[in-house]
Amino acid sequence: MSIIKRGAMALVVIALIAATVPAVVGSGDFGSETSSSIVKGPQHSSPQGALAVNAVTAQPGVTPEMISGMFQQVGVDAAIHADGSYEDPRQRVERITAEINAGLRTEAEVREAISRLTADQVQRSGQLQSTEVIVARIRGFFETAGVLIPTPIESEEDRLARIASQIASGERSFAEVQQTIEGIAAGRVGFNPDAPARFGGTGAGTIGFTIDGGTEVSIPITSGINSSPVVIPTTVAPAPTTVTTAAPKVLAVAPSTTTTASSTTTQPAPTTTTTQPPATKPVSGGVVVRAGESIQGAVDANPVGTTFVVKAGVHKGQSVKPKAGDTFVGEPGAVLDGGGVTEFAFGGTGADDVTIRGLVIEKYESPLQEGVIRHSGGAEGWVVEDNEVRNNGGVGIFGGADWKILRNYVHHNGQLGVKVARSGVLVADNEIAFNNTDNVDYNWEAGGAKFVETTNLVVRNNYVHDNVGPGLWTDRNNIGTVFEGNRVIDNAGPGIKAEKSYRQVVRNNVVEGNGFGSRSKGWVDGAGILVRISSDVEVYGNTVRFNNDGIAGIHAVSNHGTPKYGPFQLSGLWVHDNLIAMNVGYTGVVSSAGESSVWGVWNNRFDRNTYQLGSGSEYFAWQGYITTTDWKKAGQDPNGTWK
Numbered sequence: 137m138s139i140i141k142r143g144a145m146a147l148v149v150i151a152l153i154a155a156t157v158p159a160v161v162g163s164g165d166f167g168s169e170t171s172s173s174i175v176k177g178p179q180h181s182s183p184q185g186a187l188a189v190n191a192v193t194a195q196p197g198v199t200p201e202m203i204s205g206m207f208q209q210v211g212v213d214a215a216i217h218a219d220g221s222y223e224d225p226r227q228r229v230e231r232i233t234a235e236i237n238a239g240l241r242t243e244a245e246v247r248e249a250i251s252r253l254t255a256d257q258v259q260r261s262g263q264l265q266s267t268e269v270i271v272a273r274i275r276g277f278f279e280t281a282g283v284l285i286p287t288p289i290e291s292e293e294d295r296l297a298r299i300a301s302q303i304a305s306g307e308r309s310f311a312e313v314q315q316t317i318e319g320i321a322a323g324r325v326g327f328n329p330d331a332p333a334r335f336g337g338t339g340a341g342t343i344g345f346t347i348d349g350g351t352e353v354s355i356p357i358t359s360g361i362n363s364s365p366v367v368i369p370t371t372v373a374p375a376p377t378t379v380t381t382a383a384p385k386v387l388a389v390a391p392s393t394t395t396t397a398s399s400t401t402t403q404p405a406p407t408t409t410t411t412q413p414p415a416t417k418p419v420s421g422g423v424v425v426r427a428g429e430s431i432q433g434a435v436d437a438n439p440v441g442t443t444f445v446v447k448a449g450v451h452k453g454q455s456v457k458p459k460a461g462d463t464f465v466g467e468p469g470a471v472l473d474g475g476g477v478t479e480f481a482f483g484g485t486g487a488d489d490v491t492i493r494g495l496v497i498e499k500y501e502s503p504l505q506e507g508v509i510r511h512s513g514g515a516e517g518w519v520v521e522d523n524e525v526r527n528n529g530g531v532g533i534f535g536g537a538d539w540k541i542l543r544n545y546v547h548h549n550g551q552l553g554v555k556v557a558r559s560g561v562l563v564a565d566n567e568i569a570f571n572n573t574d575n576v577d578y579n580w581e582a583g584g585a586k587f588v589e590t591t592n593l594v595v596r597n598n599y600v601h602d603n604v605g606p607g608l609w610t611d612r613n614n615i616g617t618v619f620e621g622n623r624v625i626d627n628a629g630p631g632i633k634a635e636k637s638y639r640q641v642v643r644n645n646v647v648e649g650n651g652f653g654s655r656s657k658g659w660v661d662g663a664g665i666l667v668r669i670s671s672d673v674e675v676y677g678n679t680v681r682f683n684n685d686g687i688a689g690i691h692a693v694s695n696h697g698t699p700k701y702g703p704f705q706l707s708g709l710w711v712h713d714n715l716i717a718m719n720v721g722y723t724g725v726v727s728s729a730g731e732s733s734v735w736g737v738w739n740n741r742f743d744r745n746t747y748q749l750g751s752g753s754e755y756f757a758w759q760g761y762i763t764t765t766d767w768k769k770a771g772q773d774p775n776g777t778w779k
Contacts, residue, residue, distance in 0.1 A: 198236045198243055201469040203229045205448075206250045270300040277314045281321040422465065431456050431464070440487075446470040446495060453477070457484035466495035466523075474500030474508075474528065486513030492520045500528045504551050504576065507534025511558070520544060531555045532571070541566060550574040551582050553603065559591035568600045568607075578605025578629050578653070585609065592616040601625040607650060609633040610640065612697045620644050628653025630666040631683060636694060637670045638701045644677040651684030651721075660688035660722050660757060669694055671701075672708035679715045686716045686723030687742075688757065691734040705731075707738035712745065719750035724757030724767070735759055735770075746777040 207214040207229075214225035235241050274296055278285050285292040302308040423442055425434050427449030434444055441461035448469035455478050456464070464482070472481050472495055481497045482490070492509060500508040508528045509520055514536060521542040525532040529550040535541050537558035543565045546553040553568040568584045576582035583605020587593055589612060600607040600622060606629035610617050614637035622645045624631040631650035634640050642665055651662025660666065662684025667673045669692055680687055691706035706725065716723055723742070727734045734740060735758060749755050749764070756767040764778065 198233055200226075200229045200233045201448075202243075203232050203236075203246065204468045206247055267300060267304070270303055271296050273310065274299050274303075274313060277317045281317045283317055283320050422463075425451070427451050430454070435459060435462065446472075455480055455484070456482050458482060458487045458490045459485075460487045461489045462487065463491040463493070464495065465491075465493050468494075470494070471496040471498065472500075473498055476501055479503070480506070480510055481508050483507070483510035483512040483515070486515050488515055489517040490515065491518070492523060494522050496524045496526070498525075498527045502528060502530030502550075504530055505555075505581065507531040507555065508549075510534040511536025511539065516558075525549065525553075527573075529574070535561055535563075537561070540564075545569075547571065548573055551576045552584070552586055552605075554585040556585075556587045556593065557589050559593075561587075561590060562594050562596070563598065564594070564596045566598045568598060568603065570602050572604035575604060581611075583607065583609060583629055584624075584627060586611060587614055587617070588612055590614045590617065593618070595619045595622065597621040599623045599625075600631075601627065603627045603629075604653065605629045606633045607631045607647075609635065610637045611635045613637065613700045615639050615701055617641070618643070622646070624664075625649055627651075630662065631664045631680075633663075633666045633668065634670045634673050635666075635668040636697060636699075636704045638672060640670065640673045642673065642675045642678065646679045646681075647683065648679075648681045649683060660685040660690060660724070660726055662721060663688040664716075666690065667706065667709055668692070669704045669706050670709075671705060673710070675709070675711045676713045681715070681717040682719060683721065685721030686718045686755070687711050687714060687745075688723060689725040689734075689740055691725070691727040691729055691731060693729045705738065706734050706740060709740040711742045714745045715748070716745055717748040718755050720752075722755060722757040722761060723747075724762075724772070726757050742772045742776070744775045744777075745773055746779065747773075748779050 204214065204225075207225075214228055232241075232246055236243055236246060275285070285295055287295060290298070299308070299313055303310060303313065421443070422445040423434050423438055424445050424447060425431050426447045428451075431444065431446065431451065431454045435442070435456060435458060438444075438459075440459040442459070443463040443465065446464060446466045448467045450471045450473050452473050453475055454472050458464070474481065474497075476499050478500050479502055481500055482492055497508055502508050502510075507530065508525060509532070511518070511534060516537040517539070518536070519540045519542070520533055520535070521540070521544065524545045525547075526545070527548050531552045531554070532546040532549040533541055533544065533554050535554070535556040535558075538560040539556070539558075539562075541554060541556075541561070541563045545567045547567070547569045549571045550573055551571070553571040554563060554566070556563065563585065571584055572578060572582040574582075584600045584603035584607045585595070585598075586606070586609045587595075588610075590610070591614075593610070593614060593616070595608055595618070597620075598608075601624070605627065607624040607627040608619060608622065608631070609629075610633070612635070614634075617634070617637065617640040619632055619640070619642045622632070624645060624647045626649040629651060631647035632642055632645060634642065645665075647664040650664050653662075663686060664680040664683035665675055665678060665687045666685075667675070667688070668690045675687055678687075689706045689709045694704045697704075706727070709725070725734060725740050747755075747764075754761045754763055756762050756764065756772075758767060758770045758772065762770070767773065768776075
């Protein structure tokens with residue numbers, strides 16, 4: 137009987153056992169939950185929910201890294217519960233951390249429970265999962281890795297059935313299967329057409345070889361006297377041990393998507409919400425760098441395109457000049473510490489296509505207008521994702537052309553959280569908060585994020601809050617920018633500021649409580665959305681609530697910077713279909729340049745906006761500060777709504 141048929145029979149037996157045998161260790165997480173939801177995990181309380189805090193037993197100092205370390209210490213897969221059910225390991229660790237911090241369980245109780253979940257108990261509990269769930273999870277591994285399931289000797293159904301039977305019987309674990317599939321994707325495991333096994337001569341027999349990194353398969357062959365050699369692809373050694381990285385414990389808050397029309401709006405989400413860290417990307421193998429070892433030394437000793445796994449621990453004084461295509465991945469608890477002396481963590485060369493993922497980077501002393509992660513030498517195509525960049529001087533992340541800055545938590549940096557210069561950059565799903573700790577004059581350059589001389593910049597779904605300065609700011613010769621889906625809350629300067637730039641779109645953002653800093657008083661400098669001497673900016677679908685001003689445009693004479701795409705002037709401003717709520721300040725257009733065209737032929741206009749105004753009489757600016765009646769007489773918002 138073939139191994140495939142034996143595997144299929146084993147699945148039937150296992151399914152019958154699963155219907156009658158109780159859980160090996162117990163249900164849920166340390167005996168507290170059921171296994172009713174295997175794929176999505178048990179229905180646990182969320183770390184972001186309103187936990188009832190026990191002030192007597194609360195332990196607020198516990199971190200997700202500490203909980204993750206408990207699982208690693210005893211060799212237990214944090215994704216598998218005692219009953220064999222599955223829960224995303226990052227969510228599980230975050231949930232347990234929140235429960236300890238709230239006093240719902242103690243650290244000692246959790247440590248004792250984890251110690252009981254030995255690896256063989258977890259493996260045996262996997263037998264109780266249904267065949268459908270096991271196959272679905274394996275199929276997910278293939279799809280995530282981009283590997284085709286059928287092979288030259290197995291159909292998709294047979295291959296999935298064979299691997300499922302191995303997992304159900306305890307022969308292989310989910311982690312081993314995932315590692316092998318990722319190795320196939322990377323070309324280290326599986327069928328290798330460049331290294332075939334050739335068999336010639338006559339007679340009949342069988343050929344034995346391995347597939348999927350370890351499964352032995354026998355195939356009968358027959359070769360005649362004049363036949364060509366039989367060519368069967370062979371395999372190479374299994375992939376090295378998988379190292380899975382974890383994201384920082386606090387990351388971006390997904391914005392509350394708001395669609396605003398002339399008569400309907402949705403309220404923004406509360407400003408105190410936080411979300412789960414994003415899913416992290418596993419890395420198979422790589423050059424390991426331990427605390428105390430030189431990351432730069434490892435880079436120098438290896439070719440371009442090497443992956444470096446930065447082990448847990450504090451890596452002090454590291455300053456890395458990558459080679460092209462290098463990847464740096466931090467294990468949970470991997471910290472790069474500049475010690476208040478080292479200038480930068482990554483930069484210094486023109487190497488392209490570098491990836492930096494899963495690291496905590498702190499206490500570097502970059503000067504003003506320079507980044508801790510920086511695009512020195514014109515480095516292009518970097519991916520900076522799932523990092524926590526905190527408590528540094530200067531700028532947290534300074535990106536260059538075609539960079540992707542994704543899902544980072546960038547906070548408490550000296551001048552700016554993020555800065556970008558060049559074209560084709562994506563800044564998405566980050567949390568950018570509490571920056572400008574050095575109290576740099578933000579009318580010069582400081583705050584959350586600033587973008588200079590960019591082309592086709594996209595700033596999407598970021599949570600930008602509590603920065604000393606503007607939240608998001610394009611300044612000088614930016615063209616083709618899109619700000620969309622961001623939550624911009626409680627920044628000292630304007631929420632979103634477009635200055636001396638061209639053809640920008642500001643849409644579907646939630647902008648609240650901005651512009652009340654000491655440098656934003658007077659005129660309309662405290663606007664939730666401020667467009668300053670820029671051309672052809674469209675602002676729509678935004679919820680702009682209770683900022684120091686509403687949505688405003690400024691025309692002024694600029695003596696700084698050389699225009700690239702036409703004069704610096706406020707023209708073509710089109711503000712429509714927004715919700716604007718104000719108790720103070722103004723919405724409209726002002727000018728200090730004595731240029732009446734700003735209210736005429738330059739075609740700045742407002743329409744179909746919905747207003748919620750306080751008890752004052754003048755909330756609009758148009759050739760002076762005016763009432764709602766005069767605003768309408770000026771031809772603005774002919775189809776607007778006032779509530």
